[in-house]
Amino acid sequence: MLEKVDLNLSLDKKNYRKRMDELETRLKELQQTIGELNIPVVIAFEGWSSSGKGTMIKRIVNPLDPRQFKVYAMGKLTEEITMRPFLWSYGTKTPARGLITIFDKSWSRGMLPESIFKWRLSEKEKAGYYYDVNAFERQLHDDGTLIVKFFLHISKDEQKNRLKALEKNPATKWRVDDSDKEQNDAYDKLLPIYEDMIHRTNSAESPWSIIEANDLRYAAVKIIEILISRLEAEVENRRAHREPGVETVAPPRVSILSAVKFDETITDEDYKKKLEKLQSHMAELGYALYAKRKAAAIVYEGWDAAGKGGNIKRLTKHIDPRGYEVVPIAAPTPEELSHHYLWRFYNRLPKDGHMAIFDRSWYGRLMVERIEGFCTPREWQRAYSEINDMELHWTNHGLTLFKFWMHIDKDEQLRRFKARQSDPLKQYKITEEDWRNREKWDLYEQAVDEMLFRTNTSHAPWIIIESNDKKLARIKVLETVVDKLSKSLRGAL
Amino acid sequence: MLEKVDLNLSLDKKNYRKRMDELETRLKELQQTIGELNIPVVIAFEGWSSSGKGTMIKRIVNPLDPRQFKVYAMGKLTEEITMRPFLWSYGTKTPARGLITIFDKSWSRGMLPESIFKWRLSEKEKAGYYYDVNAFERQLHDDGTLIVKFFLHISKDEQKNRLKALEKNPATKWRVDDSDKEQNDAYDKLLPIYEDMIHRTNSAESPWSIIEANDLRYAAVKIIEILISRLEAEVENRRAHREPGVETVAPPRVSILSAVKFDETITDEDYKKKLEKLQSHMAELGYALYAKRKAAAIVYEGWDAAGKGGNIKRLTKHIDPRGYEVVPIAAPTPEELSHHYLWRFYNRLPKDGHMAIFDRSWYGRLMVERIEGFCTPREWQRAYSEINDMELHWTNHGLTLFKFWMHIDKDEQLRRFKARQSDPLKQYKITEEDWRNREKWDLYEQAVDEMLFRTNTSHAPWIIIESNDKKLARIKVLETVVDKLSKSLRGAL
Numbered sequence A, B: 001m002l003e004k005v006d007l008n009l010s011l012d013k014k015n016y017r018k019r020m021d022e023l024e025t026r027l028k029e030l031q032q033t034i035g036e037l038n039i040p041v042v043i044a045f046e047g048w049s050s051s052g053k054g055t056m057i058k059r060i061v062n063p064l065d066p067r068q069f070k071v072y073a074m075g076k077l078t079e080e081i082t083m084r085p086f087l088w089s090y091g092t093k094t095p096a097r098g099l100i101t102i103f104d105k106s107w108s109r110g111m112l113p114e115s116i117f118k119w120r121l122s123e124k125e126k127a128g129y130y131y132d133v134n135a136f137e138r139q140l141h142d143d144g145t146l147i148v149k150f151f152l153h154i155s156k157d158e159q160k161n162r163l164k165a166l167e168k169n170p171a172t173k174w175r176v177d178d179s180d181k182e183q184n185d186a187y188d189k190l191l192p193i194y195e196d197m198i199h200r201t202n203s204a205e206s207p208w209s210i211i212e213a214n215d216l217r218y219a220a221v222k223i224i225e226i227l228i229s230r231l232e233a234e235v236e237n238r239r240a241h242r243e244p245g246v247e248t249v250a251p252p253r254v255s256i257l258s259a260v261k262f263d264e265t266i267t268d269e270d271y272k273k274k275l276e277k278l279q280s281h282m283a284e285l286g287y288a289l290y291a292k293r294k295a296a297a298i299v300y301e302g303w304d305a306a307g308k309g310g311n312i313k314r315l316t317k318h319i320d321p322r323g324y325e326v327v328p329i330a331a332p333t334p335e336e337l338s339h340h341y342l343w344r345f346y347n348r349l350p351k352d353g354h355m356a357i358f359d360r361s362w363y364g365r366l367m368v369e370r371i372e373g374f375c376t377p378r379e380w381q382r383a384y385s386e387i388n389d390m391e392l393h394w395t396n397h398g399l400t401l402f403k404f405w406m407h408i409d410k411d412e413q414l415r416r417f418k419a420r421q422s423d424p425l426k427q428y429k430i431t432e433e434d435w436r437n438r439e440k441w442d443l444y445e446q447a448v449d450e451m452l453f454r455t456n457t458s459h460a461p462w463i464i465i466e467s468n469d470k471k472l473a474r475i476k477v478l479e480t481v482v483d484k485l486s487k488s489l490r491g492a493l
Helices: A013-036 A053-061 A113-117 A121-141 A158-168 A178-185 A187-200 A217-238 A270-291 A307-318 A361-367 A376-394 A410-420 A430-440 A439-452 A470-491 B015-037 B051-063 B114-118 B123-142 B158-168 B178-185 B187-200 B216-238 B268-292 B309-314 B361-366 B379-396 B410-422 B434-441 B442-453 B470-491
Strands: A043-046 A069-073 A101-105 A146-153 A209-210 A297-300 A324-328 A353-359 A400-407 A462-466 B041-047 B069-073 B099-104 B147-153 B208-212 B296-302 B324-329 B355-359 B402-407 B462-468
Touching: A013 A217, A043 A053, A043 A462, A053 A069, A053 A101, A053 A146, A053 A217, A113 B324, A121 A178, A121 A376, A146 A217, A158 A178, A158 A187, A178 A187, A187 A430, A187 B069, A187 B147, A209 A217, A217 B123, A270 A470, A297 A307, A307 A353, A324 A430, A353 A361, A361 A439, A376 A400, A376 A439, A410 A430, A439 B178, A462 A470, B015 B216, B041 B208, B051 B069, B051 B099, B051 B147, B051 B216, B069 B208, B123 B147, B123 B379, B147 B216, B158 B178, B158 B187, B178 B187, B208 B216, B268 B309, B268 B470, B309 B355, B361 B379, B361 B442, B379 B402, B379 B442, B402 B470, B410 B434, B462 B470
Parallel strands: A043 A101, A043 A146, A069 A101, A146 A209, A297 A353, A297 A400, A324 A353, A400 A462, B041 B099, B041 B147, B069 B099, B147 B208, B296 B355, B296 B402, B324 B355, B402 B462
Antiparallel strands: none
């Protein structure tokens, strides 16, 4: 594919200037339109070193309002980045609706361990990597983001000449380093790897455009033409309100929740004994996570008054507070609403060595947002696979994920609501909204059942905690976390 | 001071548990109260390695609701940190109102170049450093933040024993590194340096508490007692609405704005010639900033319709977009409002090698916020020195700061407003609010005069750009930036 590209295509200065003036005017108009229509746009650049990525980005942003775009150079792997799943740096930088984000090196390669280019990655690893990349693009696309990807292609000789010219000039000498020269030397071996990358991440929704970049004028015109046509198509689409229909998904046949038994209880004595022991074990595991640079995320979901807060307190009691963070998830802010709904969770992803405890989580999409109509049916139906993919990506990085469903029955909830109402110190904990939610118990039950069924994956299974007995629930959570973390740390370096 | 501390103070287990139970109950109540009263609290820990900072933080957070505090370990100097003024890591982490932030190692030492402990910092450098530290604390205090600072003191022998014990245990061995042992060896030389630090950053509003920490039980009780008494005093204060009176500051005697002349103009030919040349120079300077790892911030303030947007476009035209960011400043979000008003600008501080262009800025405090009553008179009066201090801190780090006041006269504004209204493509640029602001021209003029006068410092002077002639204004901004940046880069490494 790349070998057959005609790299002799070029454009003379006069024709270039004339065409460019027309294109810039059109691009400027389109920027205003995508702002009005609230379309988020991601433009990703890949290509050989010195293929002119910086220049091309300059050409694109030239006619744009600088307040409506952001450019990110994603080349360097800082510690901030390597301590997290590689999509973190992208997931936290996706544009708000109506804005444009330009990545100089994309998720398709930017953060990919250099090893893939040195033939050290196994086929299985590559497959997992490209799965994550494609899932990420699909998520953005499904959420309404337009993705435009350019691969800048130059010949081996052209690259060599450009590197030489840069080196010769004292003002640009610093821009060339050893890795650039190594790339030129290995050009022939790298070509098929690039091809493979393009092939495996090419999709109807976010196709690659290969740009013949030996001639920068030709390249700039081609890039802006493609960009304009993609933007126009998207605008037309949006104006026609073309939304694919709602998929119908059969609900699970068996109710998971209705099978939960509440027979087991725990004596106070037994509780006290176990609690102390498990809590000190948790403290040790907190240090071990840090020492072995492993991350963990613990998700608490469950009915109102199921005892999440008290449970979290018991879990964290002895852990060094420098090693964990409790992340309470409330209604999204306007800024959060203007992004992909998983954006705010990427922003809370724990880095290696640390633990994040989510008091409610991304699963809100499948419960309150679904039931209260805060998202469309299509959006929550899509969320099952989006969440599974995100969790897979996180656990692939080495993060251990726990998902607890704190389960109580309807009578127990009523008892707790009433107890809260009659205790002046606890009255603040119960609101009108809690009562309203309670009235929708059956709707929630169905949604939760479906959620537990469809997001119960081997990499991140749900654990149902019978919580009518609060003390038992605390012990069960602690036992589960201590057990699984010990095992996964034993396997770590 | 430190030498005279009695490190033999201790507490037996029984008394400790009894007292601690009382203290924990009280602390829990107080947390709820500071939440209700919206008081932000910062707790900072300093002290010798192995003095028990982690344990003490654990004791404090134990009774607290984990959703209301954050703990930050600030020990490690990552690249993210060293590429910015050292207060950046703290300025971006200060608590929202009603919440508690705990720093394990504070701005008083955490980010201080290790050199101060190795006697390589000059007296002048130290003075500048402590000036920044004290200014930062004063700003937080003035904004209503309670600051509680603990210094954990242990003896040389105790430290040695603790390090040995940690090393002997395979589970904790990794927590001891060479720098800990070096610290123990240099204990006697470090003591006076710590003393000096405590002495120079001790103030009535945020005093140090020295904690005898040879006995951890004694230390924990003392820390929580002090914390409770500080919290109680602050709550009492707040409830009594004790606000110091408004300082009266005499307005400047001379109107700076009324002295601005608009005689000068530029011919189209001259404009075109100069523009091209200056723009390519700017592109080179963008690369030079990156190569020399220097940051720059360019602030645009000015009357509505003074031409900020067009000016920014001309300034950035040829700069590599990966090296700069345009930061539009609009009305603050609820999250921004719940923090210190400079918090959001710390979050936009450009890192070394990069440029940030602020389309409006922190000076909103002294104009729209002052005039529309979005802050109290005391708050905007305080802002003069707060802003001067922040800018000093940034420029001390090596950042070059430009502050442009884009000045047009009242008639010119009217002409531009009318032109916008009659042009369908520009109508979106003019709103009712612009007309309302225009009616307050005189009030704004007075506020701007005062602002230009009081925040015109040698490290960050104001530059008034006569903007009745837009083209001339663009050339003047470009000339100023090119000139000053070239000079400051010539001085850089």
